[in-house]
Amino acid sequence: MTNDTQAPATTDGFHLVIEALKLNGIDTVYGLPGIPITDLSRKMQAEGMRFIAFRHEQNAGNAAAAAGFLTQKPGICLTVSAPGFLNGLTALTNATTNCFPMILISGSSEREIVDLQQGDYEEMDQLAIAKPLCKAAFRVLHAEDIGVGIARAIRAAVSGRPGGVYLDFPAKLFGQVMDAAAGQRSLIKVVDAAPRQIPAPDAVQRALDVLKGAKRPLILLGKGAAYAQADDAIRTFVESSGIPYLPMSMAKGLLPDTHAQSAAATRSYVLAEADVVVLVGARLNWLLSHGKGKTWGGANAANRKFIQIDISPTEADSNVPIAAPLVGDIGSCVAALVAGMGPNWARPPAEWTGAIAERKDKNLSKMAETLAKDPSPMSFHSALRVIRDVVKANPEAIVVNEGANTLDFARSIVDMYLPRKRLDVGTWGIMGIGMGFSVAAAVTTGKQVIAIEGDSAFGFSGMEVETICRYKLPVCVIVFNNNGVYKGTDVNPRGGDMAPTQFVKAARYDKLMEAFGGVGVNATTSAELDRALKEAVASGRPTLINAVIDESAGTESGRITSLNPQTAAKK
Ligand code: FYN
Ligand code: ADP
Numbered sequence: 375m376t377n378d379t380q381a382p383a384t385t386d387g388f389h390l391v392i393e394a395l396k397l398n399g400i401d402t403v404y405g406l407p408g409i410p411i412t413d414l415s416r417k418m419q420a421e422g423m424r425f426i427a428f429r430h431e432q433n434a435g436n437a438a439a440a441a442g443f444l445t446q447k448p449g450i451c452l453t454v455s456a457p458g459f460l461n462g463l464t465a466l467t468n469a470t471t472n473c474f475p476m477i478l479i480s481g482s483s484e485r486e487i488v489d490l491q492q493g494d495y496e497e498m499d500q501l502a503i504a505k506p507l508c509k510a511a512f513r514v515l516h517a518e519d520i521g522v523g524i525a526r527a528i529r530a531a532v533s534g535r536p537g538g539v540y541l542d543f544p545a546k547l548f549g550q551v552m553d554a555a556a557g558q559r560s561l562i563k564v565v566d567a568a569p570r571q572i573p574a575p576d577a578v579q580r581a582l583d584v585l586k587g588a589k590r591p592l593i594l595l596g597k598g599a600a601y602a603q604a605d606d607a608i609r610t611f612v613e614s615s616g617i618p619y620l621p622m623s624m625a626k627g628l629l630p631d632t633h634a635q636s637a638a639a640t641r642s643y644v645l646a647e648a649d650v651v652v653l654v655g656a657r658l659n660w661l662l663s664h665g666k667g668k669t670w671g672g673a674n675a676a677n678r679k680f681i682q683i684d685i686s687p688t689e690a691d692s693n694v695p696i697a698a699p700l701v702g703d704i705g706s707c708v709a710a711l712v713a714g715m716g717p718n719w720a721r722p723p724a725e726w727t728g729a730i731a732e733r734k735d736k737n738l739s740k741m742a743e744t745l746a747k748d749p750s751p752m753s754f755h756s757a758l759r760v761i762r763d764v765v766k767a768n769p770e771a772i773v774v775n776e777g778a779n780t781l782d783f784a785r786s787i788v789d790m791y792l793p794r795k796r797l798d799v800g801t802w803g804i805m806g807i808g809m810g811f812s813v814a815a816a817v818t819t820g821k822q823v824i825a826i827e828g829d830s831a832f833g834f835s836g837m838e839v840e841t842i843c844r845y846k847l848p849v850c851v852i853v854f855n856n857n858g859v860y861k862g863t864d865v866n867p868r869g870g871d872m873a874p875t876q877f878v879k880a881a882r883y884d885k886l887m888e889a890f891g892g893v894g895v896n897a898t899t900s901a902e903l904d905r906a907l908k909e910a911v912a913s914g915r916p917t918l919i920n921a922v923i924d925e926s927a928g929t930e931s932g933r934i935t936s937l938n939p940q941t942a943a944k945k
Contacts, residue, residue, distance in 0.1 A: 382553055382554070382555075383553075383554035383555070384551045384552065384553060384554055384557075385517075385551070385552060385553075385554040385557040385558075386517065386548065386549060386550060386551050386552075387517045387520060387543075387547045387548040387549060387550045388413065388414055388417050388548045388549075389417070389421075389557075390517055390520040390521065390552075390557050390560070390561070391414065391479075391520055391524070391543070391548070392414075392417060392418055392421050392423065393557075393558070393561055394520055394521050394524040394525070394561050394562070395423070395450065395524060396421070396422075396423065397561050397562075397563050398524070398525070398528055398563060398564055399447060400423075400447065400448070400450055401422075401423050401424060402423065402424040402425075402426065402441070402450070402817060402818075403415075403418055403423060403424070403425050403426070403450045403451070403452050404426045404428065404434040404435070404437040404438045404441070404449065404450065404451050404452070404810075404813070404814065405425065405426075405427065405428065405431070405434050405450075405451055405452030405453055406427060406428050406429070406430070406431050406434055406452075406453060406454070406458060407427060407454075408453075408454035408458060409454055409455070409481070409495070409496075409545075410454070410455065410481040410545035410548065411452055411453070411454055411480075411481045411543075411548075413548070414452065414481075414548060415427065415452065424817070425452075426813060426817060426841070426845065427841070427844075428810070428813075428838060428841050429837045429838055429840060429841060430461060430835070430837065430838070431451070431453045431454075431458045431459075431461035431462040431465075432461050432462065432464050432465050432806060432810070432835070433465075433806075433809055433810035433813070433835045433838050433841075434451050434452075434453070434462065434465075434810065435451040435453075435461075435462040435463075435464070435465025435466055435469070435476070435478060435810070436465045436468070436806070436807045436810025436811055436814075436835075437449065437451070437810040437811065437813045437814035437817075438450055438451035438465070438469075438476040438477070438478070438814070439465055439466075439468065439469035439472065439474040439476040439538070439810075439814075440474070440797055440807075440810065440811040440814035440815060440818075441476075441814040441817070441818050442469065442474045442475035442476045442531070442532075442536065443472070443474040443475075443597075443600075443601055443794070443797070444794055444814070444815065444818050444819065445818055446475070446532065446536075446568065446601070446603060447475070447532070448475040448476055448477045448527070448528055448531035448532055448539070449474075449475070449476040449477070449814065450476070450477050450479060451465065451466075451476060451477070451478045451479065452479045452480075453478065453479070453480045453481070454480070454481055454496070455480060455481045455482045455483055455495075455496040455498065455500065455545075456482075456483075456496035456497070456498040456500070457496065458480065458481075459478075459480035459482070459498070459500045459503075459504075460498075460503075462478045462480065463478070463503070463504065463507060464804075464806075465478070465538075465810070466478045466504070466507060466508050466538040466540060467507040467508065467538065468800070468802055468804050468807070469508075469537065469538040470507065470508050470509050470537040470538040471800070471801050471802050472597070472800040472801050472802070473535050473536045473537055473597075473598060473601065474536060474537070474538070474601075475531035475532045475536040475537065475538075475539075476531060476538050476539070477527045477528070477531055477538075477539045477540075477541055478504070478508075478538065478539070478540050478541070479541045479543060480500055480540070480541075480542060480543070481543055481544070481545055481548075482498070482500045482501075482513075482542050482543065482544045482545070483495065483496060483497045483498065483544065483545070484544055484545065484546055485515065485544060500540075500542050501513045501540065501542045504540035504542070505540070507538075507540075508537065508538040508539055508540050509530055509531070509535075509537030509538055509539055510526070510527070510530035510531075510537075510539045510540075511539065511540040511541075511542070512526055512527060512539075512540070512541055512542065513541075513542035513543075513544070514541070514542070514543055514547060515544065515547065516547070516550065517547065517550035517551070517552045517557065517560075518552060518556065518557070518560045519560070520547070520560070520561075521560040521561035521562045522560070522562060523541060524541070524562075525562035525563075525564050527539045527541045528564050528567055529564055529567050532567045532568040533567060533568050533569065534568075534571075534685055534686065535684075535685055535686040535689075536568075536601065570702075570703050570705070570706050571685055571701070571702040571703045571706065572702055572703075572706045572710075573700050573701060573702035573706060573707045573710050574701075575710075577698070577699065577700050577701065578700065578707075578710045578711060578714055579714065580697075580698045581652075581681045581698040581700050581711060582711065582714045582715065583698075584650060584679050584681055584697050584698045585615075585650055585652065585681060585698075585711075586720075587650070588649055588650035588679075588722070589649055589722075589723055589725075589726065590647055590648050590649040590650070590674065590722070590723075590726045591615075591617045591618075591648065591649070591650045591651075591652070591722055591726075592617065592618055592619070592620060592637065592644050592645075592648035592650070592651050592652070593611070593612055593615070593617050593618070593619040593620070593651075593652045593654060594619070594620050594622070594651055594652065594653050594654065594656045594662070595608065595619055595620070595621045595622065595625035595628055595654050595655065595656065596622045596624075596625055596653065596654060596655040596656025596657065597622060597623075597624035597625055597655065597656075597800070598654070598655020598656065598684065598685070598704060599625050599628060599654045599655035599656070599704055600624055600625045600627075600628055600655070600793055600794050601655070601794075602655060602703060602704035602705055603705075603793075603794075604703075604704050604705030604708060604709075605628060605793050607704075607705050607708040607709045607712065608628055608629075608654065608704070608708055609628070609629055610708075610712055611654075611708045611711060611712050612629060612635055613629075613635070614712060614715065614717075614719065615715060615719060615721070615722075616635070616721035616722055616727070617635070617652070617722055618635050618636075618637040618644060618722070618726075618727060618730050619633075619635055619636060619637065620636075620637050620638060620641060620644060620645070621636070621638060622656055622661065622662075623775075623785050623796065623798050624794075624796055624797065624798060624800065625655070625656070626638075626785075626789075626790040626795075626796050627790030627791055627792050627793050627794070627795045627796060628793045630789070630790075630791045630792075631789035631790050631791070632789055632791075636734075637730050637734065638786070639733075639734045639737040639738050639741070639786075640730050640733040640734045640737060642669070643729075643730065643733050644730060645662075645663075645669050645670055646669065646670060646671055646672030646675075647672040647673060647674060647729075648672075648674065648678065649674040649677065649678055649679070650678070650679050650680075650681065651678065651679075651680050651681070652680075652681045652683070653680060653681065653682040653683060653684070654683045654704060654708065655683065655684065655704050657684075657689060657692065657801075658680070658692060658693040658694060659692075659693070659801065661801065664693040664694070665680065665693045665694040666693065666694055679697040679698070680694065680695070680696045680697060680698075681696070681697065681698040681699075681700060682696045682698070682699050682700065683700045683702070683704055683707045683708065684699075684700075684701065685701070685702065685703050685704070686701075687699075687701045741786075741787070745758075745759040745762075745787070748899075748900055749924065750898070750899055751898065751922050751923060751924045751925075752897075752898075752899065752900055752903070752921060752922060752923050752924065753923065753924055753927050754779055754780065754783040754854065754923060754927055754928065755783060755787065756900045757852075757854060757900060757903055757921050757923060758783055758784055758787040758788060758826075759787065759900070760900050760903045760904045760907065761784070761788055761824065761826060761852065761903075761907065762787055762788045762789060763904075764824070764904070764907050764908060764911060765788055765789070765790070765791075765824065766789065766791070768822060768911055769790075769791035769792050769795070770792065770795070770821050770822070771795070771821060771822040771823065771824050771911065772794075772795050772796075772797065772815040772816075772819060772821055772822070772823045772824070773788060773790065773795060773796045773797070773823075773824050773825075773826060774796075774797045774798070774807070774808055774811045774812045774815060774823060774824070774825040774826070774827075775788075775796065775797070775798040775799075775825075775826045775827075776798060776799050776805055776806070776807055776808045776826075776827060776828060776831040777805075777826075777827060777828020777829075777830065777831040777854065777932075778828060778830075778831075778859070778860055778928070778930075778931050778932035778934075779828065779854075779860065779861075779927070779928040779929065779932045780826060780827065780828035780831070780854040780932075781798060781799060781828065781831075781932060782932035782933040782934075783932075784826045785798070788826070797811045797815060803934070805828075805830065805831045805834050806831070806834030806835050807835070808825050808827050808831055808832060808834070808835050808851075809825070809835035809836065809838035809839065809841070809842065809851075810835060810838065811825075812825045812838075812842065812847075812849045812851070813838065813841060813842060813845070813847060813849070816842075816845075816847040816848055816849050817845070817847070820848075821848070822848045822850070822911050822914065823847070823848060823849040823850070824850050824852065824907070824911075825849060825850070825851045825852065826852055826854070827851055827852060827853050827854065828853075828854055829853050829854060829855045829856065829857070829858070829877060829881070829883070830858070830859040830860075830877075832851070832853045832883065836883070836886060839851065839886055839887050839890060839892065839916070839918060840889075840890045842892065842916045843887070843890035843891050843892045843916045844890070846915075846916065847916060848914035848915075848916075849916055849917075850907060850910035850911065850916075850917040850918075850919065851887070851917070851918045851919070852903070852907065852918075852919045852921050853883040853884075853918065853919070853920055853921060854921050854923050855881060855883060855920050855921060855922055855923055856923040856924065856925045856926075856927055856928055857876065857877050857878075857879050857880070857881070857925040858873075858875045858876045858877050858925065859874075859875040859876075859877075860875055860928050860929065860930045860931065860932075861875075861925055861926060861927060861928040861929075862875075862876055862877065862879065862925030862926075863925055863926050864876055879925070880922075881920075882894075882896060882920055883918055883920045884896050884918050884919065884920040886918060887916060887917065887918030890916075891916075892915065892916035892917060892918060893909075893910065893913070893915050893916065893917040893918070894917075894918050894920070895917065895918070895919045895920070896919075896920045896922070897919050897920065897921050897922065898922045903919060903921050906919045907919060
């Protein structure tokens with residue numbers, strides 16, 4: 375039998391999805407198997423991809439989002455239809471809010487049944503539901519369109535302002551068969567998915583003219599600056615200008631938090647008193663009091679000018695007038711500013727930098743006094759002092775942080791020394807990102823991860839400690855256990871049930887990690903915490919340290935207590 379009588383080689387939807395992802399350099403998928411994508415997850419693994427299987431799709435989606443932030447390639451989350459898709463939506467929407475590139479791929483029911491509402495298994499019009507919650511959404515019905523669908527999703531996720539993309543794959547798509555050669559030709563390797571966006575020279579000059587007149591300039595670095603991976607340009611801009619800078623939480627480490635120009639320890643003063651503020655990948659949203667009001671109410675409130683560097687042309691004027699919008703990618707914009715400033719740019723007046731230094735020293739001394747205390751049970755501060763010192767000795771470690779007090783105190787106590795080493799609750803302030811972000815950080819970088827978790831926050835994704843053990847990831851979870859949300863001392867005035875914010879007293883979260891073969895440690899003192907954390911970092915073994923914190927420590931909602939509606943009338 376000669377070869378020419380053999381049937382032509384064929385391929386199918388399963389393999390076209392895998393080949394399209396691999397063709398675009400994507401080798402890892404985060405998800406949870408089930409109808410109709412279980413076989414796809416198996417085939418991905420069989421074809422040499424890593425499929426990281428989670429216990430809940432929200433955590434898989436958070437992992438994909440964090441992978442996108444860390445790598446600038448879209449993280450991929452794969453879920454089953456309907457409930458699995460819905461579980462992934464929170465992560466997809468959070469990624470879009472954070473400007474993290476990720477693609478949620480979900481299996482779905484057949485169009486002909488869904489559109490007639492005939493009651494399919496897990497029937498849901500997923501594309502329609504996803505569209506308003508993400509940056510872009512596409513559905514693929516034919517195997518020959520899989521290449522286009524994945525290419526469009528990749529480009530949408532990473533170009534311009536990064537964000538979340540939904541890709542809808544009805545179950546029948548995977549089994550569709552087509553000619554192998556035609557299938558290969560249908561695939562697209564995306565060229566220049568996130569093109570540089572060069573700022574207009576006149577916009578650069580306008581920004582320099584505004585900055586030149588500043589007596590009290592301030593640079594504000596946001597997580598967009600961290601995502602941009604323009605680290606050298608940003609450092610050069612800060613250091614050659616001599617302008618004080620303030621890092622938002624996920625921009626910490628772009629310059630070491632111990633840097634002489636960091637104004638983090640005098641935040642209120644510099645926001646109130648600056649006369650020109652350069653926003654670098656930071657939005658004037660709630661985290662920055664919308665650029666107005668008491669936070670910004672100092673002597674220069676009336677004549678303050680903002681320069682805004684952002685890849686989104688519509689971000690300017692979102693809250694207050696922007697005198698000099700600089701639209702483009704941060705690397706190109708900052709490089710253009712540095713070039714325009716030249717070697718003889720006048721440094722800020724000593725009166726401004728001196729006033730900052732004086733207040734910074736005072737705040738640092740006050741903090742040092744608090745950190746020197748070693749109470750039993752531990753306070754947030756005494757536990758965080760231990761973690762601060764271990765992170766200082768291990769600057770490559772990635773810190774994941776969520777909670778209320780655990781988040782707010784860690785943000786100002788645990789210094790970061792390198793870019794993209796802190797992942798936290800981001801723009802939304804969302805709880806539940808902890809274990810998903812930790813898995814992605816460990817999988818994408820191979821570095822040690824230290825997850826600093828409020829006991830309430832940990833509860834949202836805690837089951838993933840099994841995932842961490844299953845993949846033997848170098849993740850050390852430290853649960854700040856003060857017996858409740860915010861703290862453990864609330865009381866039910868009627869007796870009976872515990873108060874809504876209380877948890878089981880003296881819970882032993884460390885036993886959860888032990889249940890799956892990891893290392894569990896109950897740390898009742900800072901010395902025990904120090905020893906356990908150092909052992910975890912040295913061993914790289916999955917570890918959970920139950921850090922016993924004084925249950926009376928902490929305030930409602932940490933530093934954003936003011937967001938709680940005030941009780942109108944005292945009963
Ligand atoms: C900061 N500070 C310091 C230091 N770092 N003092 C001494 N040493 C160090 N290293 C000072 C800083 O100058 C501030 O004091 C204060 O500590 C707090 O600093 P922070 O946290 O940077 O500032 P602030 O006002 O809390 O920032 C506002 C915020 C932040 C909204 C950006 O609170 C935040 O990111 N919150 C996220 C909340 C969230 O998402 N929670 C999750 C849901 S919680 P002053 O200058 O004197 O003001 C659900 O309930
Ligand atoms: P933070 O919360 O740290 O202040 P935000 O999430 O509010 O940061 O702001 C991030 C901003 O960075 C967004 O407006 C986004 O458009 C922008 N951005 C993200 N990536 C880039 C990039 N590569 N170049 C320029 N701007 C970017």
